[in-house]
Amino acid sequence: MNFQALNTVAVPWKLVAAALVLDDPQGGDVSQTHLKTRLQKFGFLWPERIEGADMPIMPSRDHPLGISVGAVTPGLPPVKVTVANLGCASCHAGPVYAADGSPDPTSAWLGSPNSSLDLEAYTRAVTTALKRQSGNTPRLLEAVRTLFPDTDAWEMASLRWAVIPLSRRRLAEVPEGLSPLPFSNGSPGLTNGIAALKLQGHVLSDAQEAGFTSIPDLADRSFRSTLLYDGAYAPQGRPRWRPIAREELTVAHRDSLAAITSFFTVPSMGQSPRGAHRQIPAAQRAFAWLETRRPQSFPGPIDRAAAARGAVVYDRACASCHGVYSGPVERPRLERFPNWHGLVGSDPRRTAAFTADLIRYAGSDGYDQILDARPTGEYAATLLSGLWATAPYMHNGSVPTLAQFLLLEPRSERFLVGGHRLDFKAVGIAGQDRSGVRVYPDGYTPWSQPAVYDTRMPGRSNRGHEAEVSDLTLAERRDLIEYLKGL
Ligand code: HEC
Ligand code: HEC
Known part of the structure; x- marks a missing residue:
């Protein structure tokens, strides 16, 4: 796992989700609903319907569109961690617009651009949240358990003994409020793909x-x-x-x-x-x-x-x-x-x-x-x-x-x-x-x-x-x- 490039490389999803919810400047409870509103602020779509494909595609209820989530078991002895990647649809699916020009973020059109996705704000917020929240490991793990009740003991132990200490070490050098990336991703709808490459x-x-x-x-x-x-x-x-x-x-x-x-x-x-x-x-x-x-x-x-x-x-x-x-x-x-x-x-x-x-x-x-x-x-x-x-x-x-x-x-x-x-x-x-x-x-x-x-x-x-x-x-x-x- 590599914390150096949060936008280009996998992030520990459950930890990031828990830290973002706990670290919301607006406050709020630890719940999936709160996670959803928090991620929508960065322009991630969390639609109920996906349009623009010939076949019906059901969006996930557990994470935003385009974020692909899966468990990996790297390392020796193996740790288990659920990681999230930015897939194509995070950038290449946009809201459907009504006749008066209002966006309907409950439905997404595949292949339209997501001109609201703010990767820079997301990366900074994830960094700040992990930095602050990994100081209180029990509280962070409790939030993981509340948000993702079916997380097993192996993964909880991996988070506690491997992932949280690693993230604390890696993020210690990042100045407050910044991201660990050496370049900016810009603002909503923008990317800096050449710098990432x-x-x-x-x-x-x-x-x-x-x-x-x-x-x-x-x-x-x-x-x-x-x-x-x-x-x-x-x-x-x-x-x-x-x-x-x-x-x-x-x-x-x-x-x-x-x-x-x-x-x-x-x-x-x-x-x-x-x-x-x-x-x-x-x-x-x-x-x-x-x-x-x-x-x-x-x-x-x-x-x-x-x-x-x-x-x-x-x-x-x-x-x-x-x-x-x-x-x-x-x-x-x-x-x-x-x-x-x-x-x-x-x-x-x-x-x-x-x-x-x-x-x-x-x-x-x-x-x-x-x-x-x-x-x-x-x-x-x-x-x-x-x-x-x-x-x-x-x-x-x-x-x-x-x-x-x-x-x-x-x-x-x-x-x-x-x-x-x-x-x-x-x-x-x-x-x-x-x-x-x-x-x-x-x-x-x-x-x-x-x-x-x-x-x-x-x-x-x-x-x-x-x-x-x-x-x-x-x-x-x-x-x-x-x-x-x-x-
Ligand atoms: C982080 C946001 C992001 C992600 C993720 C992303 N793209 Fe893109 N995509 C862009 C941007 C920005 C451009 C325009 C870049 C350029 O042309 O220099 C682009 C361009 C494209 C183009 C058109 C290229 C052209 O020049 O006409 C295709 C096709 C494409 N992407 C497919 C994909 C596929 C397939 C994936 C998943 C593997 C993907 N993209 C993932 C942001 C993204
Ligand atoms: C000499 C070639 C040329 C002509 C003629 C031309 N364009 Fe363009 N156009 C370009 C290029 C090159 C770009 C890309 C510029 C950039 O993004 O840096 C562009 C970009 C655009 C864009 C922005 C597209 C986007 O997705 O951001 C629009 C809109 C556009 N042109 C419309 C027109 C219209 C309308 C006309 C006719 C009045 C026209 N262009 C004539 C070369 C041309």
Whole structure:
């Protein structure tokens, strides 16, 4: 077990759960209900229903969506401990939205981004709670027993004699209020996957590593010839950048992308490259399912006439980079994706973060046979399918609405994100700017704890993509928004 990287590596689940509940600044009893509200504050979904898959999937009652829990027995003499990992659905399932833009955190849509998940706040809170609560072992173990009554004597003894002392030792050096990670994971909806990968590969040198990335919707991914925002990963032996049309979506291409995706488990789940290699068949099944998946359809009103005009603007000004859609204007389908790449003036920190020293690590343990990893210094034009539910926008999640992205309104310097409601006119995070912070409308209570996104911080610039829209009239941009709602 490794406490160094709480977001990338397993945590002792029962201990973490008990410590978080005991250490709640808001107080409260030791109960599963309290654990649920505590974890929801960090943006973990704990839904009653899962939608967006063809088959019914029952969520777990015992832990949040995407947290996978299992007992392991490492060490000699063997200790027994229930560990939790961050699985794909913790980031890649988002709330379902109602017709007025309110999120319904009791249901989750698979493949939508969880734009409220605040891994940085979670990691810090877990660290603080374990540090404080492991000083009182009997109380902590009592809370474990109350929350998880079927924990057996072997596991209780392992927690008492092995896990709590280890956690106390490891966390002693972490300054109060910080996390044991040498880098920040950002704020709600953001991750710092390149820093996590560098930490795993022992090439993290810059503690200020700020290649923040916003979680995308997973629709239409097979249209890409590379993966990641900068296209750093490509299947070995094929031209890196090439247009792909619907007819060219072969199983072989899909499988080659899936094989690369298995490497994502290295930064996200703390796998070794060798372990990730074994995940290839699972990744291929996930990709095959993704191809059948469609994003949530827009639940609010679409002005059909405006959307039809917007489609014409899109074809003229956007399709050459973002792809050709066809079909009904309220629900068009991607037909061809150019895989355009270049620079549009957005924050350079993410593409700069993928350095040449990662090539060797990403090629280890057989990955050089399938994965062509290299710095590109560019960004790939984003797939826009499912766009409406993915605010805030840009690879670093720095622009709260499409109206701001299209420069119909000035871009906010600071705004709140997390647990938000969507505004279906501006399309994005609802609210107004007040003293430099975009706040939620009166009377709305966010379902998770929001945090301020400050675009003046490293890696978080909201500049870029101005030239691509500034030639359009204001009316054309408003029409475009109506059309983008349906993608
Ligand atoms: C900690 C949050 C997190 C977890 C866990 C996570 N992802 Fe992602 N995923 C992201 C982010 C952020 C991106 C965008 C990164 C980028 O493109 O640079 C992404 C991108 C993707 C993409 C699209 C890549 C592209 O460039 O088009 C796929 C496919 C994907 N993830 C699948 C998975 C699978 C499968 C798992 C489980 C093994 C997983 N993810 C786990 C956050 C996560
Ligand atoms: C020259 C190529 C190019 C053109 C033309 C272009 N874009 Fe983009 N667009 C990009 C790139 C590259 C990005 C990724 C920038 C980033 O995230 O750093 C992007 C990002 C976006 C995003 C953010 C997506 C997200 O999920 O965060 C939206 C929305 C978007 N573009 C809409 C448009 C619209 C609408 C048009 C037409 C008016 C357009 N773009 C024209 C290249 C282009």
